[in-house]
Ligand SMILES: *[C@@H]1O[C@H](CO)[C@@H](O)[C@H](O)[C@H]1NC(C)=O
């Protein structure tokens with residue numbers, strides 16, 4: 399069984415701020431204003447299904463840069479799957495301009511103080527706020543502590559890896575759609591952009607990445623989340639080397655080889671291939687897929703344990719997943735300027751104009767994206 403630590407539980411009692419707040423309306427996206435300490439100003443949205451389980455599982459679903467809780471709620475299948483399986487979805491929303499997540503500061507990459515979990519004045523990154531949202535939801539809805547999951551796309555996938563590394567006591571499994579390994583985006587600044595990492599220039603050892611995850615929560619030796627890592631081989635926003643580095647991280651954590659033990663072509667569907675590295679780590683690599691990656695809701699349900707071992711599923715297309723535009727990123731392969739590709743930023747030497755109807759938008763000094 400998996401518990402939040404005793405220290406955390408007693409901290410909830412000591413610091414607990416939330417028990418009295420009202421329950422939200424079910425069956426629609428709702429904001430929760432009072433979920434506990436929230437130093438970084440992260441917003442909490444929640445979907446509590448009409449069909450709520452008695453002791454519900456929780457999925458944290460984390461948006462991409464420029465995204466919002468509402469966009470991710472509308473563009474991913476998790477809310478409708480919540481009605482089917484009875485779990486609650488938490489959609490955090492980034493507090494920063496450009497709505498990337500802080501996966502770069504020292505605060506984001508360290509387990510916060512356990513002396514008063516909700517009042518961690520020095521660990522107050524977005525990751526801390528998100529875990530406080532989980533604690534609030536477990537408390538408020540009699541949630542199943544052993545069934546808390548996290549997934550996200552792009553910057554949300556980076557956060558997925560950070561949360562899985564820093565809070566192995568909270569999350570039972572994670573699925574990262576086109577992210578980077580935990581700590582890869584380190585800059586020492588809040589909401590920074592690490593181009594060395596994004597451009598796939600890091601090729602480090604399995605030990606390096608495993609230690610980067612293991613050291614996020616020193617002294618912890620309980621179970622760790624099972625991880626599935628999705629990426630596209632034609633991703634020019636977060637280069638595909640990030641897939642291999644992330645696989646090194648989680649296979650290293652579990653002591654597996656980086657060579658897959660099983661390979662399933664056309665799974666969940668062409669052009670994706672599913673790789674099994676061991677019971678707790680899988681990769682799904684999309685040949686020719688860009689940063690506009692598909693989300694596989696049914697396969698996600700299987701990885702999180704809501705369904706059996708079926709792996710062939712239909713995908714949600716990136717057009718509905720990532721943007722309101724009708725054009726899909728995967729349908730516009732070309733020399734640059736496609737949707738979601740980088741088009742500027744400090745040190746950028748590639749294409750700076752975007753294919754119509756996309757325009758080059760500044761997310762931060764280091765990263766402009768065709769959107
Ligand atoms: C967290 O910060 C956001 C943004 O300022 C705010 O909307 C929300 O109410 C805050 N929640 C808490 C519990 O402080």
Ligand SMILES: *[C@@H]1O[C@H](CO)[C@@H](O)[C@H](O)[C@H]1NC(C)=O
Nearest residue numbers: 581582583584585592594595
């Ligand atoms: C980017 O991250 C790598 C490790 O992930 C680190 O070596 C490098 O110093 C970082 N770059 C910046 C600008 O902080």
Ligand SMILES: *[C@@H]1O[C@H](CO)[C@@H](O)[C@H](O)[C@H]1NC(C)=O
Nearest residue numbers: 598599600601602603639642
């Ligand atoms: C990464 O480093 C390993 C070991 O030095 C090497 O075998 C491999 O070819 C490198 N991969 C890339 C993409 O540079």
